[in-house]
Amino acid sequence: xxxxxxxxxxxxxxxxxxxxxxxxxxxxLDDVVSLRLVTKDGxxxxxxxxxxxxxxxxxxxxxxxxxxxxPARTGELLHTIRDVGAVSxxxxxxxxxxxxxxxxxxxxxxxxxxEHDRHLLFVAGGLGLAPLRPAIYRALATxxxxxxxxxxxxxRSPRDLLYPYQLAGWTASHALRLNITVDxxxxxxxxxxxxxxxxxxxxxxxxxxxxxxAYLCGPEIMMRFGAMGLAxxxxxxxxxxxxxxxxxxxxxxxCGHCQFGPDFxxxxxxxxxxxxxxxxxxxxxx
Amino acid sequence: xxxxxALDDPRPVLSALIEAGYRVIAPVEQDxxxxxxxxxxxxxxxxxxxxxxTPGSYRLEDGDPERWFDYVVSPESWKAWLYPARRKMWxxxxxxxxxxxxxxxxxxxxxxxxxxxxxxxxxxxKQDAILKDGAFADPDYAHRRENALIVVIQCARSAETxxxxxxxxxxxxxxxxxxxxxxxxxxxxxxxxxxxxSEAGARVLEGLTEDATEADKDAAHAATNAAAASQIRxxxxxxxxxxxxxxxxxxxxxxxKRCLNCANCTMACPTCFCSDVQDTSDLTGDLTDRxxxxxxxxxxxxxxxxxxxxxxxxxxxxxQWMTHKLSSWHDQFGASGCVGCGRCIAWCPVxxxxxxxxxxxxxxxxx
Ligand SMILES: Cc1cc2nc3c(=O)[nH]c(=O)nc-3n(C[C@H](O)[C@H](O)[C@H](O)COP(=O)(O)OP(=O)(O)OC[C@H]3O[C@@H](n4cnc5c(N)ncnc54)[C@H](O)[C@@H]3O)c2cc1C
Ligand code: SF4
Ligand code: SF4
Ligand code: FES
Numbered sequence: 097x098x099x100x101x102x103x104x105x106x107x108x109x110x111x112x113x114x115x116x117x118x119x120x121x122x123x124x125l126d127d128v129v130s131l132r133l134v135t136k137d138g139x140x141x142x143x144x145x146x147x148x149x150x151x152x153x154x155x156x157x158x159x160x161x162x163x164x165x166x167p168a169r170t171g172e173l174l175h176t177i178r179d180v181g182a183v184s185x186x187x188x189x190x191x192x193x194x195x196x197x198x199x200x201x202x203x204x205x206x207x208x209x210x211e212h213d214r215h216l217l218f219v220a221g222g223l224g225l226a227p228l229r230p231a232i233y234r235a236l237a238t239x240x241x242x243x244x245x246x247x248x249x250x251x252r253s254p255r256d257l258l259y260p261y262q263l264a265g266w267t268a269s270h271a272l273r274l275n276i277t278v279d280x281x282x283x284x285x286x287x288x289x290x291x292x293x294x295x296x297x298x299x300x301x302x303x304x305x306x307x308x309x310a311y312l313c314g315p316e317i318m319m320r321f322g323a324m325g326l327a328x329x330x331x332x333x334x335x336x337x338x339x340x341x342x343x344x345x346x347x348x349x350x351c352g353h354c355q356f357g358p359d360f361x362x363x364x365x366x367x368x369x370x371x372x373x374x375x376x377x378x379x380x381x382x
Numbered sequence: 383x384x385x386x387x388a389l390d391d392p393r394p395v396l397s398a399l400i401e402a403g404y405r406v407i408a409p410v411e412q413d414x415x416x417x418x419x420x421x422x423x424x425x426x427x428x429x430x431x432x433x434x435x436t437p438g439s440y441r442l443e444d445g446d447p448e449r450w451f452d453y454v455v456s457p458e459s460w461k462a463w464l465y466p467a468r469r470k471m472w473x474x475x476x477x478x479x480x481x482x483x484x485x486x487x488x489x490x491x492x493x494x495x496x497x498x499x500x501x502x503x504x505x506x507x508k509q510d511a512i513l514k515d516g517a518f519a520d521p522d523y524a525h526r527r528e529n530a531l532i533v534v535i536q537c538a539r540s541a542e543t544x545x546x547x548x549x550x551x552x553x554x555x556x557x558x559x560x561x562x563x564x565x566x567x568x569x570x571x572x573x574x575x576x577x578x579x580s581e582a583g584a585r586v587l588e589g590l591t592e593d594a595t596e597a598d599k600d601a602a603h604a605a606t607n608a609a610a611a612s613q614i615r616x617x618x619x620x621x622x623x624x625x626x627x628x629x630x631x632x633x634x635x636x637x638x639k640r641c642l643n644c645a646n647c648t649m650a651c652p653t654c655f656c657s658d659v660q661d662t663s664d665l666t667g668d669l670t671d672r673x674x675x676x677x678x679x680x681x682x683x684x685x686x687x688x689x690x691x692x693x694x695x696x697x698x699x700x701x702q703w704m705t706h707k708l709s710s711w712h713d714q715f716g717a718s719g720c721v722g723c724g725r726c727i728a729w730c731p732v733x734x735x736x737x738x739x740x741x742x743x744x745x746x747x748x749x
Contacts, residue, residue, distance in 0.1 A: 115481040195480040348518035352656030358713030381698030
């Protein structure tokens with residue numbers, strides 16, 4: 097658990113937010129907004145794919161939000177936020193020029209560089225593409241180092257697909273292979289309908305499962321069944337990673353809220369190798 | 383450092399601490415219990431009092447009028463001083479220049495904790511590992527801790543709820559203190575062994591002139607050995623691995639039926655460290671404070687994420703508390719999260735006994 101993920105960068109004062117400016121805010125979906133943040137002094141903000149920040153909406157509170165942008169672009173931070181409550185709602189209402197408090201980056205990361213020569217399989221459910229996107233950017237930046245790159249995207253309906261403009265760009269440029277499946281769709285939808293596991297056989301056709309490295313992010317139940325499905329097809333449980341969500345207050349292992357058995361999701365995770373947490377995923381209310 | 387003195391009365395140690403410039407926090411009787419409060423007067427020590435602690439009960443009674451330290455752990459632990467229940471973390475202001483964030487000034491003066499029991503010293507060391515010595519530290523805790531002088535009182539008596547001997551945390555502290563006192567003998571032989579455990583402690587003891595004898599030291603060991611031998615509760619040795627192998631045992635439901643989820647055990651426990659945050663704003667709305675407040679894994683909202691809490695059942699919350707204390711703490715910090723102080727047993731309104739529950743669970747088949 098502690099050595100499977102790459103360490104995060106040093107943080108000056110992990111308890112005290114720094115103020116960052118919203119340089120751009122745009123709506124992705126009905127209830128989802130992306131923010132582009134820049135430091136006030138122009139200093140870079142380095143992070144590793146899969147890490148998150150604690151974003152503070154002034155006077156409202158903090159929420160853990162994954163970094164969804166390109167790790168090579170350290171001059172800005174991208175965050176994609178779904179409005180589900182007080183803090184996330186306030187964050188989605190921010191406008192260009194507003195300021196937000198930022199603590200981070202925190203947590204473990206998706207191991208990408210270590211998986212060279214392998215088939216990379218990203219499995220995203222709903223907003224789960226946001227924390228995965230930095231890993232996809234990283235993989236695409238060194239495309240030649242990998243045998244193949246595939247993204248399986250699951251969403252409730254075609255209009256709930258995150259970053260549709262980017263999905264279109266990636267397929268058009270043949271940067272990666274894309275399989276999309278939705279839970280419900282009208283007659284105009286010509287793609288797949290069903291849960292992400294139904295796409296595995298097609299996505300892995302002609303690929304040696306022993307050479308697959310898989311990254312799963314989405315609702316816990318989707319990751320649990322997704323990892324089980326991939327393991328049944330022969331993907332090694334030591335070559336699958338998933339990102340857990342738990343209540344987080346401090347993000348630095350002090351408040352106890354994010355405990356998941358022996359792990360603190362904030363500092364031992366959020367990215368875990370599947371074999372390290374497989375048993376816990378099957379236990380209720382851990 | 384190699385300083386050991388003998389005294390007839392413990393008060394000169396208190397006076398020496400005050401003279402050395404320390405604010406002294408010491409045991410005081412208040413509202414029917416021992417509390418750790420600023421000691422304005424060495425005569426405020428609750429001499430002659432003894433505590434009766436049993437599952438669900440704590441009573442102070444008259445004991446041997448000549449003895450000073452026959453009561454053991456108080457309901458409150460020293461975490462109330464090192465990691466207060468409510469503490470401001472930062473203030474944020476909004477102005478034309480945007481947002482700014484500032485920490486409050488450190489305001490802690492050098493403080494002597496007089497009367498730390500060996501289990502409570504072990505608890506402080508466990509909190510150190512989390513709040514001070516990990517990859518991320520709480521600067522306020524670290525500041526208070528670095529300015530705390532610890533005066534241990536070795537336990538010559540155990541309460542019925544004590545099980546420090548089986549947790550290897552007492553009744554005698556071997557190291558980690560600045561000064562340690564042991565109350566010895568009775569009547570004509572009644573005296574105190576005072577040992578320095580650090581340079582700072584030795585400096586405080588400089589003015590105490592009567593050197594302790596080897597016989598005093600032997601008597602001190604005999605006193606704490608007798609306390610250990612009197613303990614009736616013994617934590618099963620392999621409980622850490624044992625609980626992990628029994629996470630789905632039906633007995634968890636049995637204890638959950640009795641547990642009120644009141645969180646008393648976590649508040650009384652000297653190692654529990656969980657906290658929540660609260661934000662408060664002033665009337666202008668341009669100034670907000672962030673507070674850290676104690677929280678408990680028994681709180682149904684503790685595990686709340688969008689869509690609902692992870693641990694909705696009382697069973698799962700009791701299991702979290704007990705497996706964290708006795709099992710996953712080992713994975714996280716290399717040792718048990720329980721020091722055997724017995725507070726959670728005495729302060730549980732329905733008398734749930736962590737040792738008895740551990741024994742029951744260990745008797746169940748593995749998952
Ligand atoms: C590692 C990680 C990465 C994440 N990445 C993203 C991301 O990229 N994008 C995204 O949109 N979301 C992300 N989330 C989820 C996001 O943190 C939550 O959706 C967000 O905290 C919701 O906050 P809220 O106040 O808007 O919602 P609410 O549901 O109102 O509140 C959630 C929090 O507020 C408190 N709270 C509110 N109501 C209650 C109650 N009834 N009882 C108890 N407590 C309550 C709790 O402290 C709780 O933690 C991530 C979460 C984690 C752990
Ligand atoms: S779990 Fe109970 S006995 Fe153990 S340290 Fe905490 S309060 Fe004391
Ligand atoms: S999780 Fe529960 S048992 Fe563990 S430290 Fe927090 S409150 Fe105490
Ligand atoms: S979020 Fe506080 S310990 Fe993990």
